[in-house]
Amino acid sequence: MKETREAVAETSNLSKKYGLTVALDGVDIKFPQGELTALIGPNGSGKTTLLKILAGLTYPDQGRVRIIDRAPDRINKEKFAFLPENDYLYSWMKLEYLIEFFARQYTSFDRSKAYQMTKDMNLKPEQKISDLSKGMRARFKLVLSLSRNVQLYILDEPLAGIDPQSRSYILENLNLEFARGESSVILSTHEVLESEKFFDYVIMLGDGKVQLEGYADALRREYDLSLQELTREVFA
Amino acid sequence: MALLSLWKKELREISFSGLTLLLLSAAFYIFLYYQARPGTIQIILGVIYLPFFIYPLFLLFQGYRTFSREWRERTIFLLKSLPRSGYEIILAKFLAAAVVLIVLMATSSTGIYFVISRNFTAVNQILPPEITALNWEAVLGWGLVIYFWLCGFVYFTAQLSSLTSRFFNKFRWLVTLLVFYLVNYLTIRLAGYLGLLFDWLPNVRHYVIGQAEEAAGLIEVNGGGLAAAVLILLILFIISSLLLERTLEV
Numbered sequence: 001m002k003e004t005r006e007a008v009a010e011t012s013n014l015s016k017k018y019g020l021t022v023a024l025d026g027v028d029i030k031f032p033q034g035e036l037t038a039l040i041g042p043n044g045s046g047k048t049t050l051l052k053i054l055a056g057l058t059y060p061d062q063g064r065v066r067i068i069d070r071a072p073d074r075i076n077k078e079k080f081a082f083l084p085e086n087d088y089l090y091s092w093m094k095l096e097y098l099i100e101f102f103a104r105q106y107t108s109f110d111r112s113k114a115y116q117m118t119k120d121m122n123l124k125p126e127q128k129i130s131d132l133s134k135g136m137r138a139r140f141k142l143v144l145s146l147s148r149n150v151q152l153y154i155l156d157e158p159l160a161g162i163d164p165q166s167r168s169y170i171l172e173n174l175n176l177e178f179a180r181g182e183s184s185v186i187l188s189t190h191e192v193l194e195s196e197k198f199f200d201y202v203i204m205l206g207d208g209k210v211q212l213e214g215y216a217d218a219l220r221r222e223y224d225l226s227l228q229e230l231t232r233e234v235f236a
Numbered sequence: 237m238a239l240l241s242l243w244k245k246e247l248r249e250i251s252f253s254g255l256t257l258l259l260l261s262a263a264f265y266i267f268l269y270y271q272a273r274p275g276t277i278q279i280i281l282g283v284i285y286l287p288f289f290i291y292p293l294f295l296l297f298q299g300y301r302t303f304s305r306e307w308r309e310r311t312i313f314l315l316k317s318l319p320r321s322g323y324e325i326i327l328a329k330f331l332a333a334a335v336v337l338i339v340l341m342a343t344s345s346t347g348i349y350f351v352i353s354r355n356f357t358a359v360n361q362i363l364p365p366e367i368t369a370l371n372w373e374a375v376l377g378w379g380l381v382i383y384f385w386l387c388g389f390v391y392f393t394a395q396l397s398s399l400t401s402r403f404f405n406k407f408r409w410l411v412t413l414l415v416f417y418l419v420n421y422l423t424i425r426l427a428g429y430l431g432l433l434f435d436w437l438p439n440v441r442h443y444v445i446g447q448a449e450e451a452a453g454l455i456e457v458n459g460g461g462l463a464a465a466v467l468i469l470l471i472l473f474i475i476s477s478l479l480l481e482r483t484l485e486v
Contacts, residue, residue: 057316058485074481077319088313092248104241105318 007066008033008152008184009054014063016049016208023049025208026063031186035200036174038216039188040227042235046208047188048085051156054186055082068151078108080152083145085160085188087137089129095140096125102144114147117173121166134161142170155187159195167191171198196227204234211235239324246332249305250298254336257294258343261287265347272351274358281359284351287344288383291337295387298333299394300412303480307402312486322481326473330391337387341380374442378455385465392472393419399479423468430464437463 007030014027024046031037039047052058053065056072065072068079089098095118103111118125121139129137138161145153153174159167174185175198189195202219204212211234212219216227223230264287272280306312315325352359397415401408437459 052486055317057313059483074319074321077317082317084310084313084317086310086313088310088317090245090249090311090314091309101241101245104237105320 006033007031009065009067009186011050011053011066012064014050014053014060014065016046016053016058016060022208024053024060027205027208027210029203029210029213031184032201033184034182036185036187036198037201037203038192038195038199038227039186039203039205040190040192040231041188041205041211045205047205048156050205051082051154051186051188052084055080055084055154057082057084078106079150080154081108081145081148081150083141083153083155083158085156087141089137089141091130092128094126094128095123098129098140098144099125099147102147106148108148108150110147110149114143117143117147120169135163135166138162139166139170146173151183153183153185153187155185157188157190159189159191164194167194171195174198192231193228199227202227204231206235238320239328242318242320242324242328243331246302246329247335249302250332250336253294253298254339257290258340261340261343261347265344265351268347268351269354272355274355277355277358278362280351280355281362284348287340291340291344292387292390294340295333295337295391296394298336299391300398302329302333302395303398303402307486316480316486322477322479323473325480326395326477329395330388330473333391334388337384341383371443374455378442378457385469388469389423389472392469392476393423396472396476396479399476399484402484419472426471427461427464427468430467431458431460434460434463436460 009031011027011029014024014029015022016024027046027050029050039050041047049058053060054067054072056067056077068076070076093101099111099114099118102114103109115125118140121143123132123136123140123143129140132140138158142155142158145155145158159170162170171194174187196216199216202212202214202216203210212230214222219230220226223233225233268280268284303312306315318325393416396419397412400415401411404411439459440457440462442455442457
C-alpha cells in the first residue's frame with residue numbers, strides 16, 4: 001500500500017531489543033511530509049520506542065534513521081518538536097517559567113503563541129506544575145510542543161488523560177496547524193474513533209513490525225471499514 | 237542565553253540544599269563567635285574548619301543526585317530533547333554546584349576571619365611562631381585551589397559513576413560504588429603517567445616565610461602534577477558529556 005511521496009522522516013531496517021523483548025523488528029517506514037500520520041497499535045507494539053528513536057532519545061541496535069534529512073542529533077532537535085508520553089516537566093516550575101525557559105532554549109519557540117494557547121486551554125501562567133491535575137499537565141505539555149514553529153511534530157499519546165472538550169480543541173488546533181501544509185505530524189494514539197477524521201496517513205504497528213500502512217482514505221475505500229474497525233481487525 | 241537559562245534552572249534545583257547548608261554553616265560560625273574565649277580557643281581552632289570537610293560531601297551528593305533525579309522524575313526527557321550538547325548540560329550543572337560551593341567557602345572564610353579576629357591575641361599565643369609568620373596569602377591561595385580541585389574531582393567522579401549506572405536496570409547503587417572506586421584508582425594511575433608526560437613544565441614556587449631563608453618556607457608545586465590535575469578534570473568532564481549526549485538512552 002506504499003505510495004511515492006517525499007518523506008519528512010524515514011527508518012530503514014530499524015531494530016531494537018530490550019533484553020529478550022523485541023521492541024522493533026526491521027521496521028521500514030517513510031513518514032510523508034505535510035501530512036498528519038497516525039501511529040496506531042496496542043500497548044507494547046513499539047510505538048513509543050519508534051518515536052523515541054526518531055527524537056534521538058534512544059538508539060537503534062540496527063538500521064538507519066533520517067529525520068529532516070539527517071540523523072537525529074542536537075542540530076535538528078531545533079527543527080522538530082517531541083512530546084513524550086510521560087510527565088517530563090519540572091514540578092517546581094511555574095508555567096510562565098517553563099514558557100520562558102523554552103523560549104530561551106529553542107529559537108523556534110513562539111512565546112506569544114504559548115501564552116495564547118495557555119489561556120485557551122484554561123490554564124494560568126502563574127500556576128505551578130505540581131499544582132496541576134494530570135489532564136492539565138497533558139494540556140500544557142501540548143502547549144509547549146505546539147508553540148514551536150517547526151517542520152515536524154512528534155507527539156506520543158498526546159490525547160491520553162485529556163478531557164473530551166480539550167481533546168477536540170487540541171485536534172482542531174492540530175488540524176488548523178497542518179491545513180497550511182508546512183508542517184508534518186507523527187502522532188501515536190489509542191483514540192482512533194475520535195480522531196480518525198484528522199488522519200492523513202496511517203501506520204499500524206504490532207509486535208514491532210508494520211502490520212498495515214497507507215493513506216487513511218485509501219484504506220477506508222479498500223477495506224470498506226472505518227479506521228476504528230480496521231484497527232480492531234488488524235489487532236484481533 | 238540558552239546556557240545561562242540552563243544554569244539558572246540548575247542553580248534553582250540545588251538552591252534548597254545549598255541554602256540549608258549555608259544557613260547551617262552561618263549558624264555554626266555565629267555559635268563559635270560567641271563561644272570563643274581565651275579558655276576555649278584551642279577547641280574552637282580544632283573545629284573551625286569542620287564545614288570544609290562537609291562541603292566535599294555536599295558536592296559528592298550533588299554529583300550523584302543531579303542525574304539520578306532527572307531520570308527518576310523523567311525530566312531527562314526534557315533535558316535530552318533540548319538542542320544542547322552534552323558539554324553544555326554538564327557544564328551548566330557543574331557551574332551551578334561551583335557557585336554554591338564558592339558561596340559556602342566565602343561564608344566559612346568570613347566566619348573564620350571574624351572568630352579569629354575576635355580572639356587574635358589568644359590565637360597568637362598558642363600558635364608556634366613559624367606558623368604565625370607564614371605568608372598566608374600564598375598558603376591560603378594554594379589551599380583553596382587544591383580544595384576546589386578536590387571538590388570538582390569528587391563531583392565529576394560521582395556524576396560519572398551515576399551516569400554509568402544508568403546502563404544497568406538493576407544494582408545501580410552497587411555499580412555506582414564500583415565505578416566510583418575504579419575511577420579513583422584509575423585517576424591515581426593516570427595522574428602518575430600524565431605527571432611524567434608533563435614533567436618538562438616549570439614548577440610553581442612560593443616562598444611562604446620571608447625570602448626562602450630555609451627550605452621549610454618554600455611551597456613548590458610540580459608543574460606536571462598541576463597539568464595532570466587539570467587534565468583529569470577535563471577528561472572526566474568529556475567522558476560524562478559524551479555518555480550523556482551519544483550513548484545513554486532514556
